[in-house]
Amino acid sequence: MQPVFIINSSSIASDGTVAGLTMPAVEPDYKEIITDATLRRRMSRFVKMGVACGLECLGQTSDIDAVITATGLGCLSDTEKFIESIVVNNERLLNPTPFIQSTFNTVGGQLALLKGIHSYNVTYVHRGLSFESALIDAALQVADGARNVLVGAIDEITVASTDAQRRMGLLKNYPLGEGSQFFMLAAKADAAPAVCDVETHTGLINSEFAAVIESFVQRNNLRLDDIDCVLSGSSVAEKMFGDKTVDFKKQCGEYQTATAFALWKATQMNCANVLIVNQYQQINQSLILVRR
Amino acid sequence: MRIAVTGLGAVSGIGLNVEENIDALRRKRHGMEKPRFFQTNLDVPVSEVKKSDTELKHLLGVEPDKTISRTALLGMLAAREALSDSQIDAKAMRVGLISSTSVGGMDLSEVFYNDFRTDHSRGRLRMVSQHDCGASTEFIANQLGITGFTTTISTACSSAGNAIMLGARMLKHNMLDAVIVGGTDSLCKFTLNGFNSLMILDKEHCRPFDATRAGLNLGEGAGYIVLQSAETARRKPYCLLIGYANANDAYHQTGCSPEGNGAFKSMSEAIAMSGVKPEEIDYINVHGTGTPNNDLSEGMALKRIFGDKVPPFSSVKAFIGHTLGASEGIEAVYSALSVSRGFIYPNLNFKSPAPETQLVPETEFSEGNNIRNVLSNAFGFGGNDTTLLFSKFEE
């Protein structure tokens, strides 16, 4: 993969505070960021979080050739609201707004609308690999000549989702997290961190994942010792890298697009080689290499 | 690299495989009727796949009591057909799966929610564990033994077009040797009520591009194609994928701009990428949902590109309904066959053209036409517009 440089980034995330089974994001005053009242008044928390974060990252950058978003579960609150209204109103006289806003590509679409961006606009919704898929697409866009590519992720906590995930046993290791991070990627930038490689897998057992990590590092002409910091959401990485690992999900909680938070952390660090190793619930495994 | 289409698979309200679909199109036999397999109070026609979940599981060799969303079942059926049709050896190559869906396992989530809503300790977890869109894709990958790159795209009604685009781009960058691309969606209360709340469902059989069109009919199904480099194909490709583009209308969350800006941009860019001239396009599979807004906007975009020489075009939505995340998967299959077998499909229920565009679609099935290039459109919420361009394969 051709390296892509992160020329700007933004984040709305937890400050590490645990509230019961969740780690809610610390949210900004959305009115300050999303100034279009007509669009804002219909937005759920999920959409506001994503749109605000995306707008922060866009800043004054022009020539946006792609907007690529990722989410594990999409606009849950609007989805729940609409299902509830179907039951309560017995399929009659339903408000269309939650249905419209529940579409997975709402944040990407609203960013296009607010900024008049007519370019490529796609949304990935593949469990613990949603953000990684978006990054791969973004890197391909840059390789194909896109000037600036906005890529980001959003997921939200709701009461229903917390209760269902607790019952499924998904919150045993970490509280449920949420948040949004966006990144502006470009082919060239001085002194900016670069995403150099991304790899995704499904259903690996620990020994297979360990082998995958080794060959991933080698493929990038590095030795395991060359990795300065490992942002980890996987016990496999902790065993391999020991003291060099930082458990990023202790800071943001567990959710499908938590690796977007890890990538944002990586941009804040001053390390030559940062490896993000993640495992989403034994289902999905992913690797992201960030270099300076 | 020449991207070849080497496998096709489709399931819809008019057939459980590709040949059944073509046969119904040929005989003008549509799939619209009152919902049979899912419960709703809404009195609107839909194009359901005419098999129950249990029957679909039987066809797939899946245990009847295994909980699998209908979206995944439909996807498994169509993707299996496409893979087998391509004759590729999934073990000898890097084969990926890029699938799309707009509702994922919503059919099961709705059942779960009935128990869960008043008491969060109730409801069968197995039903909601497939709520997310990725679950259906992982079921399909497992069923087919695909271990390579797998992901899911959801951009409403253009989803499958975008999945096809990503597949082609990954092949060009040598990240995969072959890829199964397309989409799947099952009918559910959520989408049917959603479109009803937008007041864009026609209570009658939809009439794409007709002056009296009053909305769309929903459908369900799945469609996948297999893409690979023409050089590695083990069978004669149906056609080549030589152009694709996604553009954003950036006009309204659900509506299209009256002048069809997004559609104009996606079609123009796909044509430019392919290098063919507009007059070399011999058929267009339009998005043509039958809503006043879509067909007008798409029609305006067609006129902006082709002037008064708009090629033969038609919408198949009156046959299979609007299958949302599956629509461009199924319609890519139809488009590929249009190139390889010279098919032009009938646009049902058309009587008189819209006064604004005066565009008249094809209303009869014909075959053996010399179709050099086919343009295929899929437009969705969030202003998401995708166009694919399929072209004749020559050795």
Add this chain to the structure above:
Amino acid sequence: MEELIEKLKGELIAELNLEEIKPADIDAEAPLFGDGGLGLDSIDALEIILILERNYGIKIDNPAQGKEIFYSVKTLAEYITAHQK
């Protein structure tokens, strides 16, 4: 009529989630849609159709019909007065 106009203003603010707008800010004769008025759009028209049916028992089948009826709060009130059973 005045009473109905005030009631409608309250319903529009609540149902359309018009943040930071008070009933007094809405000119009953100003256009609801497009520039110059409240800047409502086609999705709001669908929500107004629901207000009419739920709160006043008036059914509008075709959103296009709403164009003149929904011109302003006043035209809306007049339509309700004329059609309420």
